[in-house]
Amino acid sequence: MGHIVDISKWNGNIDWSVAAPQLDLVIARVQDGSNYVDPMYxxxxxxxxxxKVPYGNYAFCRFTSIADAKKEAQDFWARGDKGALFWVADVEVKTMDDMQGGTQAFIDELRRLGAKKVGLYVGHHTYEAFGAANIKADFTWIPRYGGNKPAYPCDMWQYTETGNVSGIGKCDLNYLIGNKSLSWFLDGNGDNKGQQSRPVGIGTAVSKYPVGYEVNLNTNPTDFIFSGNSIKDKNPYLIYKAWWIPEYMINFGGDQQWAKLEHFDVQWFYAYSKYPSGYQIRHYDGPNGKDTGFVDGSEPYRLFGRQDGHVDIGGNRWIREEHVVIR
Structure with missing residues (x-):
């Protein structure tokens, strides 16, 4: 798993030959208000x-009225590269009395102009004052530093402004904490068409603690015997399997790489039907087990396990992986 980074001119010259292989997604600043275009964009x-680094666009908002918000969105759209996967309204400072109305006008204007997916970046300290809960955006992105997740519902968490990525240096780092997977962000239309399934794993995990704090890895999920290894960074790790008794445990791929779930922020993978809603997908009581019914594919199903071409979607229901996209 790679990094999700947001960048602007303050990141200076980037060595992309070094940075690119480490990046899952970059969100680049286009402008700061209508009157300033980021010179590095x-x-x-x-x-x-x-x-071939996937990217989205963001604009720091300075609008002072509904009309100004629409004009600022028009400037953003005109300046932003149309190869971007999504567009983001970065709303951090109060520039008009009705920030909710201005922000919604900005977002709606982007949609009118042709943006298929528009997100909202809003300060943790201004979320309530700006009425962010009532702003209709395709995803919400909130900064909060110091190890605590945002207290408000969001899809992306900017968890540090002092991260470090080789080739970039000091930078903001982000983590997905909602139900929207990386694949959702990488699909510019937000649907399942043409999506590639994650070949392995049931989720990703990032330590809840500051860099340097060690989370011990155990030899197995039940005896809690220290393996001699630990995780002490904030990188996302792929979860290969999980164990629920006597404690919730997750495994990072090796026989001696078990850790307690309580120490991690986890983004579980979901199974999305490849077929129209209502199309029946049979489920079984185990991999290659007995037929026990069907699901209609009308919702995504969280993964609890993967084995022998089947995925566990909970409730002792296993479905064939060939019928779903995992992301």
Whole structure:
């Protein structure tokens, strides 16, 4: 798993040959209000295209009225590269009395212009004052530092402004904490068409603690015997399997890489039907087990396990992986 980074001119010259292989997604600043275009944006976009780094656009908002919000969105759309997977309204400072109304006008104007997916970045300290809970955006992105997750519902968490990625240096780092997977962000239309399934794993985990704090890895999920290894960074780790008794445990791929779930922020993978809602997918009481009924694919199903071409969607229901996209 790679990093999700947001960048602006303050990140300076980036060595993309070093950084690109570490990046899952980059969100690049296009402008700061209508009157300032980020001088590094075009260079960043050219490099991201060359190194095939997925990217979205964001604009720091300075609008002072509904009309100004629409004009600022128009400038953002005109300046932003249309290869971006999504567009983000970065609303951090109060610039008009009705920030909720201004932000909604900005987002709605982007949609009218052709943006298929528009997100909201809002300060943790301004979430309530700006009425963010009532702003209709496709996803919400909130910064909160110091190890605590945002107290408000969101899809992306900017968890540090002092991260470090080789080739970039000091930078903001983000983690997905909602039900929207990385694949959702990488699909510019937000649907399942043409999506590739994650080949392995049932989720990703990031330590809840500051860099340097050690989370011990155990030899197995039941005896809690220290393996001699630990995790002490904030990188996302792929979860290969989980164990629920006597404690919730997750495994990072090796026989001696078990850790307590309570120490991690986890994004579970979900199974999405490849077929129209209502199409019946049979489920079984185990991999290659007895037929026990069907699901209709009308909702995504969280993964609890993967084995022999089947996925466990809970309730002792296993479905064939060939019928779903895992993301």
């Amino acid at each position: 075009k260079e960043y976009v050219q490099a991201m295209k060359s190194y």
